[in-house]
Every structure is written in structure tokens, then in C-alpha cells.
Amino acid sequence: MERKVGSSTVTAKEVKAALEKSTTLTAEEEKALRMRHGAGASSTRAPLPRAAGNNEELADELLVIEMQLMKAMRARAAQARATAPKATVAVPKAAANPTKDKIVRALRGKKK
Secondary structure, three states, X not given: OOOOXXXXXXXXHHHHHHHXXXXXXXXXXXXXXXXHHOOOXXXXXXXXXXXXXXXXXXXXXXXXXXXXXXXXXXXXXXXXXXXXXXXXXXXXXOOOOHHHHHXXXXXXXXXX
16 A cells, blocks of 8 residues: 655535535434534524434324423422512621621631
8 A cells, every 4th residue: 555645634614515515424423524624514594413313103203202301490480489489688788897807818828
């Protein structure tokens, strides 16, 4: 096998263009290449891949699970709002006593 002499630089644009054309890479491989070369996703508006793929039965099950989780999340948020403590009145801080502060700092220094 012959060694190449010289070097070349691969830009993020080149990697991005190559990844858009590629169909043989797995999701993990594509992610690794994008992270390594700083190539962003092809489109931020592109839909995310479906976890179920073409399996309609699995897609239905995932939809039911998602709906149950959303219902539970809303119920939990409503419960948290109902049990949230009411606003309390702020108590003004007592006037600072420089002598007391000096003693406290000295005692804290002795602990260490």
C-alpha cells in the first residue's frame, strides 16, 4: 500500500455535503462525524426520525405512552401550583453590627 504524501484539510461544509449524500452511515457514526468536524445538521426544520420506523403498531403504542405521560405531567404541575406556598412578607434585615461581624469572622477562621 502506498503512503500519501501531502495533506489536505476537510472543511465543515464538505463534511456536511458528504453526510447529506451518504446513506450507509448509522446515526451514531453520522453524529460522531458531525461533532468531530463541526458540521451542523442539514436543516433545523427537518423532522426528527421516528423511533417506530415503519412499524404502525409500535407507533400507536408509543403515542399512547406519550399521551399518558403528558396527562400525568399536567396533573403533577397542577398539583404543584395548588400546594405552592403563598408569597411571604420580607422581613427587613437588622442593622449590621461591625463588632459582631468581626468576632464571627475570627471564630470561623479558628475552625479551619
